[in-house]
Amino acid sequence: MGLKLDREIIADGVGFTEITDPKLRTSVLKIKFVTELSGETAQLNSIVSQLIPSSNSRIKTYSEMSDRLDALYGSSLYSDTSKNGDCQTITVSADCIDNRFAFDSEDILGELLDIINDCIFSPNTDENGFDKTEFELKRRELIESIYSDINNKRWYAMLRAQRHIFKGEPGEYSVYGTVENAEKITPRQAYDAYLWLLKTAVIEIYFVSPVTDHSAKERFRKMFSGMEREVQNVRFRSVSPLKAEVCRVTEKVKMKQTKVIMAFKSATDSKYAATVMARLFGGTPFSKLFSNVREKMSLCYYCAASYVFSKGTMFVESGVETENTEKLISEVQNQLDSIKNGGFTDEEFENTVRYLINLVNGVEDSPGSVVTWYFSGRCSSDEVSPEEYIRRLEKLTREDIIAAARSFSLDTVYVMEADADSEEDDDE
Incomplete structure (x- = not known):
């Protein structure tokens, strides 16, 4: 590099x-x-x-x-x-x-x-x-x-x-x-x-x-030069506050497959640990959500987690048959609770870190991804090189991941429920 x-x-x-x-x-x-x-x-x-x-x-x-x-x-x-x-x-x-x-x-x-x-x-x-x-x-x-x-x-x-x-x-x-x-x-x-x-x-x-x-x-x-500007400062990071009670919303839409969005919030500043935890939870082909909820339990068509540091929010997206909605919601929470209690192997942890390192190693493959990398770093007040980012990933411990998981709490469950009479196709 x-x-x-x-x-x-x-x-x-x-x-x-x-x-x-x-x-x-x-x-x-x-x-x-x-x-x-x-x-x-x-x-x-x-x-x-x-x-x-x-x-x-x-x-x-x-x-x-x-x-x-x-x-x-x-x-x-x-x-x-x-x-x-x-x-x-x-x-x-x-x-x-x-x-x-x-x-x-x-x-x-x-x-x-x-x-x-x-x-x-x-x-x-x-x-x-x-x-x-x-x-x-x-x-x-x-x-x-x-x-x-x-x-x-x-x-x-x-x-x-x-x-x-x-x-x-x-x-x-x-x-x-x-x-x-x-x-x-x-x-x-x-x-x-x-x-x-x-x-x-x-x-x-x-x-x-x-x-x-x-x-x-x-x-x-x-x-x-010479242009008069009145710059309005923006907050690149604005952590969304956790609601006093979990917000539960269901809306019916004409489609065949029910969509479930779950949002977990955290005020943690440990970006690297939270990023790895979210990947371990549902951001790789061998994550907890993919391996257990989708593959072993067959509760959904897809189930993936993503973490937005700027909002302190982790999203879980799923596509399910309507009758499996509640089972899915419960099992997603069970899988997160498992990580909070250390329910993951050293191999799972190490594979997740390696997966992220491989992604970071590809940053310099194109000018566009390089710009995205450094602009994202500026938005999170952490403008480090890919090499430094990897070094910080490699320093993480199991305890860091558990602490990050424990910082997240369920905030919102949104269900876009399929209309049973609909003939419309939708993305799976």
Whole structure:
């Protein structure tokens, strides 16, 4: 692992991280706008995310943008919106071949940065906000994305469950907002939302390239120089409080397979122990939930656990026949209680640690995963290298895992119950 990493604050609330990896042949840029997730702004920020890289004041349509990028040796410019705890992150990404491989010493990176500069600071707008044609196109795509989430019943169950698990917290909202709110957005509202985002968001820029090249950093320093910003600090980590009583919610939906989401909460700061414990519990093909609840007891179609450190919450997702719902819920709790009481072998513990180490060893396989790694570390105030992360995993003991398990308590049980008369298919 021979990465070189350097981070610098280049403007008010704007961090720039340069990552050099000699084995690469391309350069990758990711600009992350981080703001608090809100039911009022989620859909606005999501449509902004789609509009910014699709056109600008010089390149007026998505089709023209595609042609221009193709001419730059197949460069790409795209975006996505994600949820990190209570935060919404809008990421504008770009990649291009390294200038060394271009003909006639063409400055591919410089030309791509010109396009990005226009996309961010001179978007495709008129007196009514974003260009109406491009806006309507992207709003339709946003609404289709929301419907897509609804049609994926496994994902939809998680979205519905989070409304109860994180009730009263920003984390309760979908990162895409709702269809009803998306349909009401105007080009002016979207543009105003973008101007507010540009002014107030915490911005983290990552540039990954095969050679040390400060040109991107200097370009962004110049872009943001003199810009008046009123950065709204965000809480990357906001542990969700445990409810006084377990919240139990059942909703009937037209589908064939019942979905069960269980949320366990913990205020532990022992991220590494909790991460390994969650994997031991239900995050590997040999975990307690997979081996016992799914394979031996045949109580479900799938049963998996995942841990979100930023919210101090562990989720267990299951797909079951309706008549097995209560048995499943009881057995999931039994399996966690078993870990709390040390009911796992040294081999299971060691295999789980090795499984995680193998995942970490793959971080540097792609520029995108490298950026995800260091941005996740920044969100959890634990920006360590993969090597250091592995060292910390290797120091964990059985007692650490037991203590982590004992810190978790059941908070919410959400059941999306299948309508017995439904003929609809759903994801298993």
